[in-house]
Amino acid sequence: GQNIDQPTEMTATEGAIVQINCTYQTSGFNGLFWYQQHAGEAPTFLSYNVLYGLEVKGRFSSFLSRSKGYSYLLLKELQMKDSASYLCAALDSNYQLIWGAGTKLIIKP
Amino acid sequence: GAVVSQHPSWVICKSGTSVKIECRSLDFQATTMFWYRQFPKQSLMLMATSNEGSKATYEQGVEKDKFLINHASLTLSTLTVTSAHPEDSSFYICSARVGEADTQYFGPGTRLTVL
Numbered sequence: 001g002q003n004i005d006q007p008t009e010m011t012a013t014e015g016a017i018v019q020i021n022c023t024y025q026t027s028g029f030n031g032l033f034w035y036q037q038h039a040g041e042a043p044t045f046l047s048y049n050v051l052y053g054l055e056v057k058g059r060f061s062s063f064l065s066r067s068k069g070y071s072y073l074l075l076k077e078l079q080m081k082d083s084a085s086y087l088c089a090a091l092d093s094n095y096q097l098i099w100g101a102g103t104k105l106i107i108k109p
Numbered sequence: 110g111a112v113v114s115q116h117p118s119w120v121i122c123k124s125g126t127s128v129k130i131e132c133r134s135l136d137f138q139a140t141t142m143f144w145y146r147q148f149p150k151q152s153l154m155l156m157a158t159s160n161e162g163s164k165a166t167y168e169q170g171v172e173k174d175k176f177l178i179n180h181a182s183l184t185l186s187t188l189t190v191t192s193a194h195p196e197d198s199s200f201y202i203c204s205a206r207v208g209e210a211d212t213q214y215f216g217p218g219t220r221l222t223v224l
Binding site: 030050087091 | 202213214
């Protein structure tokens with residue numbers, strides 16, 4: 001079956017760095033997405049990786065290793081507004097997004 | 110770019126009535142639109158996938174006669190919750206994408222409360 005695993009919850013300190021890991025098992029693979037979802041709001045797109053390596057967008061970076069079925073989202077210089085759920089989703093061979101349950105990130109002052 | 114709107118943003122209705130939610134892609138043409146539902150503190154659940162001009166594909170367990178989806182144009186899809194009941198109260202979110210491998214962009218969601 002198809003499966004996405006990511007931690008349920010993580011806690012970090014304002015100004016610090018946090019890495020949210022995601023492993024996936026899908027029927028075929030056409031890329032991996034990360035979304036941010038604040039409580040009570042819809043998800044917003046953060047990043048897309050399809051090739052091996054690191055994509056950097058400001059304070060956020062996303063890494064993908066296709067051979068290991070593994071991705072991470074790295075958040076630097078954490079701010080209180082980064083408190084949200086982070087959703088990992090893999091695009092399978094039928095171009096369907098398989099969603100993880102999300103990682104709730106709690107930022108403490 | 111890549112803006113998706115939803116209307117209404119929230120709605121309260123009586124049990125037994127029908128509610129229509131609109132999803133529009135404002136600055137791109139969406140070949141495919143998706144409808145999700147999310148209960149409090151739970152994960153996103155895909156309800157259905159709709160391609161412009163064809164019938165929607167519903168996920169297992171989602172009643173197609175209860176959740177009517179119409180994707181009449183490349184910029185508009187509607188979800189109608191028919192004969193709504195309190196258990197249908199949820200956060201309904203649409204998303205849209207241009208092509209198969211493209212990013213899904215989400216609308217802001219519609220919060221439905223059925224009394």
